[in-house]
Amino acid sequence: MKPYLVASQVSFHRHSEAVFQPVDLNLLPAALCVVTGANGSGKTTLIRTLAGILPVSEGSLERNAAMAFIGHRPGIKDDLTCIENLSFMQRFYPSHPTREALGAHQALKQAGLGCHVRRLAGHLSAGQRRRLALARLLVSPADVWLLDEPYTSLDTAACQWVDGLLDHHLASHGAAIVTAHQRQPALTHTIDRLEVIAGARAT
Amino acid sequence: MKPYLVASQVSFHRHSEAVFQPVDLNLLPAALCVVTGANGSGKTTLIRTLAGILPVSEGSLERNAAMAFIGHRPGIKDDLTCIENLSFMQRFYPSHPTREALGAHQALKQAGLGCHVRRLAGHLSAGQRRRLALARLLVSPADVWLLDEPYTSLDTAACQWVDGLLDHHLASHGAAIVTAHQRQPALTHTIDRLEVIAGARAT
Amino acid sequence: MWTQTKLAFHKLGSPLTFFRFAQALIPWLWGLTLVGLAVGLYQALYLVPPDYQQGDSYRILYIHVPAAWQAMATYIVMTILAVITLVWRIRTAEIMAMTAAPIGAAFTLICLVTGAIWGRPMWGTYWAWDARLTSMLVLLFIYLGIMGLYAAFDDRRQGARVASILILVGVVNIPIIHFSVEWWTTLHQGSTINLFGPSTMDPSMLPPLIWMTVAVKLMFGALLLQRARNELLEQDQRKKWTLQALRMSGHDS
Amino acid sequence: MTRSTAQPLIALLLRDLKRARRHGGQSLLPLVFLFSVVAMIPLGIGPGPNLLQAIAPGMIWVAALLSGLLALDGLFKSDFDDGTLEQWWVGEQPVVRLVMVKLCSHWLITALPVIALTPIAAQMLYLPNEALGLLLLTLLLGTPILSLVGGLASALTLGTRQGGALLGLLIFPLIVPVLIFSTGAVSAYLDGLPVRPYLLLLVALLVLAMSLVPLATAAALRLNIE
């Protein structure tokens, strides 16, 4: 099996110093990699580098799959309703042709926002916002999910929903890289771990 | 001992319907009340009502103490540095005269941001932002802390720091109301619990 | 005494009482309005002699002036309702204040249009930045602003309260409209009509004006109650009292 | 007001000024506008001093207006979005005072630069010196009204999504008179007519706005954060 993502000694430099220490990673289909590390160690920076948002400063990165990245700020417009936001995401983010995609309404229902369809996203609670952001994974599926703290603000039910999504994704040969602080993914699949260590300067 | 906060059958209405079911609460000095409930059940709304930001629609609320409220959006300006943000908070938020207050630099050091003092807040990592927001409790202390999901994005060390803060606050006759989903406060003091249930309409 | 008034207030404020009250009053108001308009228009168009200077064109006064007065009176009514809204939070007052705005805007527009039409023969221009004309135009924009603001909120009650603040601020414009002709003597003429004392106007020209003014007031009352009633029914479609009210007035369903 | 109650107000003012200086653009843009207009108009209509004189007050006023409007968007919005605004009701500080500080900083950031550069622009447009004094007076009286009215409008529309459109609808009726009376005063002066009525009017509007608007703005903010 060809890996979706191969990183060797990847690092990103800011102000000419490495933000995190060089990382090696080989992401195969059906693999889940959980990235851990202290606050400010560079998890978000790493995941953004892997996503292609930040340039690789050293090392080499090879990306062979369609990716979906959901960060701390997931691009939800407060002045659009839930369904408007999700339909936009559905059309804007490329949907992998061989994976099954849900309609926007169905995805909202799955995310537990069935009765908030026409509510402005700016009026959602913190957890509801995150659910909306994650619902994007259902409407425009990708091979590799890069999720930066997906469990933030979610209640128990929603955390289990995310676990289920991940399980299903891995079962259908998807792969994922997830950062997490407190709640860790609880899956039936095995999980790899990657510890990020801050670069030289940051302490 | 006079309670800091007495709420009886308090509720808040939006679109003429109660967001959460009426709440009774009697917050004594040295008490910690943890508010739980599903996403969208109204925890944030309740805590904002108790803080005086939202008007009480029904029931009565009596507040006898200086309060500090730290919500999902803690009022950090991205275009100011950490120290500028914190010094502003120090001067803007009233500091209770009988409680000991730290200087801004010291507070930043305690929050683990000692080497980011002059970094723009917009360049902080998610956990660092939350630490900065919480550092406000050190520079302008209040009797009652209202903390909406303080553990969000924090790593283990920072979570323990928050636990320590809470413990110390309670020991000096402060009180706190805290919402939490995944990580719960782990204190030496006893903890009250309050379950928020969504109002009639919301499901 | 105070608590009693407050109680009476809240009683009238309850949707069902208001509905009954409106239902009973509306037909009477419309009936009287029609009578007043008929008499007033007949007198204005046939009985009153032409002006020695302006000929027949001055007859537009009988629409212009009542409309102008009503545009301002509507605003004052709204101001009172806005105070009630903000202080006592009575829902029917909120709804009445908000439904009055389009009516006031309509009267303002009528005043502006008739004034402009009249201005052409009198002043040789449709429009000038005279103090009264400007302040009247401002009134129209304030009405539109109130309507727009109310409509911009998803929560009707929140919208009504925010718009009430605008109503209270905008009320300073009313004395400006009224006294502008005294403060700055420019194009528009000053007060010629004094209902409680000697007017500088020919006495024979006065009665139709009184008829028209009263009729317009009644029309406003009818329109306001009707619109408020409809709005209340629409907002409360699913409430218990709505069914009760509709059954009472013979709309079984 | 004791030192301890004034401190938060001063902190707020200084913070807003610091952020404005850091962004710069907001107060620079209107100045650029002013000078490009000043430079262009003679090209468009020929450099007749009389004509330029007649246009000068209008142009300078439009620049002031523009400056005020450009900054209005962020007046309460940024504090609202990041949660600073809701803190206003947690503390004991009367909100009206905080509103006044905000309006004050808005005026300092937007109106002051335009006023400061008006003498130069006036020179370039051949405005006589006495008329310049009058123009400055109208600016000093009128621009605070702009800030007050603008602040109220942006507070009223804070929680709505139609923000901008409504803002225009609410602001223009209240501001157009200020513009008309201010530029009217200068034209009247140039035509040798009395200017007192205009100035009295501006003073009256300013006093009215100062006494009413902060209260209304505070109430509007409160209702909008619900």
Added chain:
Amino acid sequence: MTRSTAQPLIALLLRDLKRARRHGGQSLLPLVFLFSVVAMIPLGIGPGPNLLQAIAPGMIWVAALLSGLLALDGLFKSDFDDGTLEQWWVGEQPVVRLVMVKLCSHWLITALPVIALTPIAAQMLYLPNEALGLLLLTLLLGTPILSLVGGLASALTLGTRQGGALLGLLIFPLIVPVLIFSTGAVSAYLDGLPVRPYLLLLVALLVLAMSLVPLATAAALRLNIE
């Protein structure tokens, strides 16, 4: 471009237009400005048709400029703040295309309304019909340049870096020539002078801007995202 690659672009365009319609004000404000100027100028300087004619192109151009500038702030900023912008580099869509869509929507939102109402304003200012055609032509050629240059400026000023504001300022002088050539063309026409040189210049500027600016903007965005 196949259907599947065009879809995200269309989605982006439609979303921006929907949000603009919802906010409204940004395109309404300049129109209100245009018409209040059109209504006020005759008051200020007397209703002589010749004079009004001379001012008309300048006023309409200032309204267009204003409209463009007012909306510039939110062009990339809102997408940057909420994380939509960084997604541009995750997908396979070339960023230059997305930039062009953004600029396109900026032009549609800000310039189109002004252009659409220009005939009415021109009528009110006694501009002869043939000159109106020319004015519209300069607007059609010139306003895209405004959008392009403005977009570059806002991309450069995106980050919180302090140099940004300065760079933005350096860009604005680029806009002044557009204004001068456009209004110059109409004045030349009214004076019976040849207009071709002006138009050719505008075309040259447009072509230059179209070919260079989107690339530069994309590069600037990339740098600011880091």
